[in-house]
Amino acid sequence: MTPNFAVVGIQTPHWRMPRLWLPVFLLWIPVLLLSPLIFLLLVAIAIAARTTIWRLIALCWGVLCGLTGTHVHVNTQDAEVLVRIL
Amino acid sequence: MNENRRQILEMLAAGKITADEAERLIAALEDAPPPSNGATAGEVKPKNKAKYLRVLVEADEEMTGMKGPTTVNVRVPMQLLRAGVRLASLIPAQAHDQLDAALNKHGVPLTLSQIKPENLEELIDHLEDLTVEVDGKDANATKVRVFCE
Numbered sequence: 001m002t003p004n005f006a007v008v009g010i011q012t013p014h015w016r017m018p019r020l021w022l023p024v025f026l027l028w029i030p031v032l033l034l035s036p037l038i039f040l041l042l043v044a045i046a047i048a049a050r051t052t053i054w055r056l057i058a059l060c061w062g063v064l065c066g067l068t069g070t071h072v073h074v075n076t077q078d079a080e081v082l083v084r085i086l
Numbered sequence: 087m088n089e090n091r092r093q094i095l096e097m098l099a100a101g102k103i104t105a106d107e108a109e110r111l112i113a114a115l116e117d118a119p120p121p122s123n124g125a126t127a128g129e130v131k132p133k134n135k136a137k138y139l140r141v142l143v144e145a146d147e148e149m150t151g152m153k154g155p156t157t158v159n160v161r162v163p164m165q166l167l168r169a170g171v172r173l174a175s176l177i178p179a180q181a182h183d184q185l186d187a188a189l190n191k192h193g194v195p196l197t198l199s200q201i202k203p204e205n206l207e208e209l210i211d212h213l214e215d216l217t218v219e220v221d222g223k224d225a226n227a228t229k230v231r232v233f234c235e
Contacts, residue, residue, distance in 0.1 A: 049176040059173050066166030069138065077154025 003068045009082035019082070090115055136214040136234035138163055146227040155227075164210055164234070171201055171209070 002025075009019040031038065039053075042060070046053045070085040091112060098108040143158040150156045177185065182199045189196050201209065214234045222228035 049178065051176060056176070059169065059176065062169035063166065063173060066163050066169040068165075069161065069163040070166065071159070071161035073159040074156070075159075076150075076152050076156045 001068055002064055003085045005086040007082065007084040007086065009080065011080040013078040024085070136164060138235050139167060139213065140231075140233055140235050142229075142231040144227070144229040146222075148226060149222075149228045164213075167213075168210060174198060174201065 004023070004025045006022040006024050007019055008017075008022060010017045042056055043053055046056045049056070067085050070083070072081070072083045074081045094103070094108050094111045094115070097103045098105065103111070139162045141158070141160040141162075143156075145156045145158075147154060177198065179199070182197075186197050186199075189198075216232065216234060218230070218232040220228075220230040
């Protein structure tokens with residue numbers, strides 16, 4: 001399953017950002033609009049890597065789907081960074 | 087008739103066991119508790135597959151040079167690791183030597199060409215049993231834990 005939301009939270013000693021729920025699924029709109037360019041880019045990468053375009057798409061799709069569930073949280077006494085991909 | 091009983095009868099028919107032995111085996115089979123979740127007897131229940139690789143770091147001021155303790159909590163999906171290794175197969179063969187040399191130079195004795203999709207599952211299976219715990223000694227209170235969940 002592809003990521004649908006990303007939760008981002010950043011806090012510094014001088015500034016605190018509320019946790020943002022970013023609707024990652026909305027990125028499909030620009031991706032679809034730019035799909036011809038993305039396809040050409042993938043063809044170029046496939047030629048450079050001496051593989052097939054379908055295998056490359058499958059690999060990229062695997063990475064995209066694998067991102068779901070990623071969680072990174074770094075916390076210090078006065079700063080905090082949180083990234084969660086849901 | 088279940089699979090075990092059929093096997094016993096087949097062994098009896100083939101003359102591999104005597105009638106007495108078959109009777110005892112069937113009796114033992116009847117005394118055995120029924121397998122749960124529809125699994126047949128003798129079938130090993132697979133262990134729960136780990137879904138995430140977890141890295142927890144608790145570092146003190148001395149280690150990080152920052153004020154107060156620092157904690158790092160990273161959870162990486164196993165699926166992402168699998169996809170990453172598959173993606174690494176796109177690296178051209180001529181670049182492998184350079185990468186291996188650079189990794190060796192930084193203390194990572196890894197040969198990228200040996201990681202292939204065929205032995206990827208084995209690698210992930212072994213990662214599931216991995217637990218690394220590092221505790222700092224003396225005044226160093228740094229703790230590192232790497233495990234699968």
